Amino acid sequence: MLQNSELANVNGHIDFESSRLEANHPYLAERGFTADTVRHFGLGYCSKGLMAGRIVIPLHDQAGHLVGYAGRIVDNSAISAETPKYMFHSTRVGNNACHEFRKSYLAYNMNATPNVVDHLIVVEGMPSVWWLQQAGIQNAVALMGSMCSEEQGKLLVTKTSVGGRITVFPDSDDAGMRFIQGVFAQVGRRRWMQWIGIERWRQPTSCCPSELAELLRE
Secondary structure (H helix, E strand, C coil), X not given: CCCCCXXXXXXXCCCXXXXXCECCCHHHHHCCCCHHHHHHHCCEEECCCCCCCEEEEEEECCCXXXXXXXXXXXXXXXXXXXXXXXXXXXXXXXXXXXEEXXXXXXXXXXXXXXXXXXXXXXXXXXXXXXXXXXXCCCCEEECCCCCCCHHHHHHHHHHEEEEEEEEECCCXXXXXXXXXXXXXXXXXXXXXXXXCCCCCCCCHHHCCXXXXXXXXXX
């Protein structure tokens, strides 16, 4: 058990990288992601260890430092309360410190955008960021779920210029509505906002590049 004198390090930098990941796993290709996209985001299938059976996703803080990993299970039939769709980097103890990971303190892909942007696109899931990037659409970040924490709201505001715009692009389901409400609650009084609506039960990843361009242009 950690003593009170030991340090707590939330989303601290980690000094190792996952290796032996299978970048050409069929799951990624079947979802339409190209080799360039997979390479750009450092994705790969893991066959051993904690993330076995999952696509491993490196997570970086706003400055670009590696702070953890997420794993997306490839067998949807195996998803359950005990086996969630996404698994995140676990808390580690070492060097007299507790290295705690909290996804609520991060916005995925925030490190890839310029310091401040005039237009930021906010989505729920990390695959939506990959899909938008592959379609040539920049400045997309994911909150890695349907909730928007106070810390994530601050990140979105800080990343967007005072006269800029934040576009919320949710999945079209009940969780997507909660996502819209959460982002607007955290950010709506501080930045100009809009949201994109698509047909029920669709996601950004179900939109072709031309449809994405039209939706964002509107």
